[in-house]
Amino acid sequence: MTSTEPTEHCNVKAVIPAAGHGSRMQSNIPKQFLTVGGKTLLQYSIEAVCADSRVTEVIVAVSAPDSNDLPDVSELAVSQTVTYVRGGETRAESVCKGVEYALVQGATHALVHDAARPCLPKEALARVIDSGVASQHGAILAIPVRDSLKRAMSLNNNAAHIEESVEREHLWQAQTPQVFHARTLLNGIHHMGAHNPQLTDEASAMQWLGYQPILVEGAFKNLKVTHPEDFECVANWLLAPVTTE
Numbered sequence: 001m002t003s004t005e006p007t008e009h010c011n012v013k014a015v016i017p018a019a020g021h022g023s024r025m026q027s028n029i030p031k032q033f034l035t036v037g038g039k040t041l042l043q044y045s046i047e048a049v050c051a052d053s054r055v056t057e058v059i060v061a062v063s064a065p066d067s068n069d070l071p072d073v074s075e076l077a078v079s080q081t082v083t084y085v086r087g088g089e090t091r092a093e094s095v096c097k098g099v100e101y102a103l104v105q106g107a108t109h110a111l112v113h114d115a116a117r118p119c120l121p122k123e124a125l126a127r128v129i130d131s132g133v134a135s136q137h138g139a140i141l142a143i144p145v146r147d148s149l150k151r152a153m154s155l156n157n158n159a160a161h162i163e164e165s166v167e168r169e170h171l172w173q174a175q176t177p178q179v180f181h182a183r184t185l186l187n188g189i190h191h192m193g194a195h196n197p198q199l200t201d202e203a204s205a206m207q208w209l210g211y212q213p214i215l216v217e218g219a220f221k222n223l224k225v226t227h228p229e230d231f232e233c234v235a236n237w238l239l240a241p242v243t244t245e
């Protein structure tokens with residue numbers, strides 16, 4: 001793997017982890033299957049990663065690949081092949097299953113994108129692919145921290161109190177997609193362990209191997225739906241009139 005892989009030799013396959021329970025969402029169905037305008041968040045996320053033709057296939061890791069509740073891939077407004085595989089007990093394990101399948105299908109690079117991030121802008125997708133395939137370090141979308149940061153501590157009243165301020169300069173919040181050489185990423189996840197609580201994103205696995213992924217500025221609207229208020233924001237963005245990107 002050279003430090004600047006010629007992009008014409010790249011075969012980027014998207015892996016979408018969508019096997020979570022969405023417990024923080026407190027909804028009666030996993031959040032990726034909540035609908036906005038008649039489409040699930042998962043469908044929006046699949047269509048979002050398919051907006052760049054360099055993505056040659058989409059592999060979606062779900063808890064029940066043969067479930068009738070899954071979006072019918074024939075109804076998706078995409079030209080790429082979409083395949084469901086069985087996910088795992090952790091996000092990392094689901095990603096692992098997806099990347100293993102992507103490698104069998106001939107992927108050189110894996111583009112991992114949360115099913116819970118349906119508002120991925122096309123131009124941000126293009127930029128993270130550009131950077132991710134051009135460097136052995138790979139790349140992730142992220143946004144610089146914009147608020148003051150405080151470390152919390154609990155006092156005897158159990159309320160959270162400020163223990164200290166945390167320097168926010170040079171701090172970024174990681175998003176997805178995260179784009180890496182597929183075999184290297186799989187090695188990183190295997191070495192770190194898919195149940196390792198520190199393995200919260202693909203960049204962590206690459207860092208474990210000594211790589212320093214490129215930070216590509218993403219977008220605030222590329223929000224991960226985690227809590228109910230997030231869903232309200234995302235639903236408004238998805239239903240807003242389409243603007244030319």
Ligand SMILES: Nc1ccn([C@@H]2O[C@H](COP(=O)(O)OP(=O)(O)OP(=O)(O)O)[C@@H](O)[C@H]2O)c(=O)n1
Pocket residue numbers: 016017018019020021022023024025032061087088089090091092094095114115116224225226
């Ligand atoms: N075992 C898991 C856990 C999570 N995910 C996926 O990873 C993405 C980001 O994870 P998160 O937001 O934490 O989703 P959940 O684990 O479902 O949420 P919670 O932690 O609130 O249960 C989601 O698209 C989720 O479906 C997955 O594929 N497999």
Ligand SMILES: C[C@](O)(CO)[C@H](O)COP(=O)(O)O
Pocket residue numbers: 091114173174175176200201202224
């Ligand atoms: C991968 C990720 O979206 C980057 O911010 C985040 O780590 C996922 O965390 P979660 O707790 O599994 O949602």
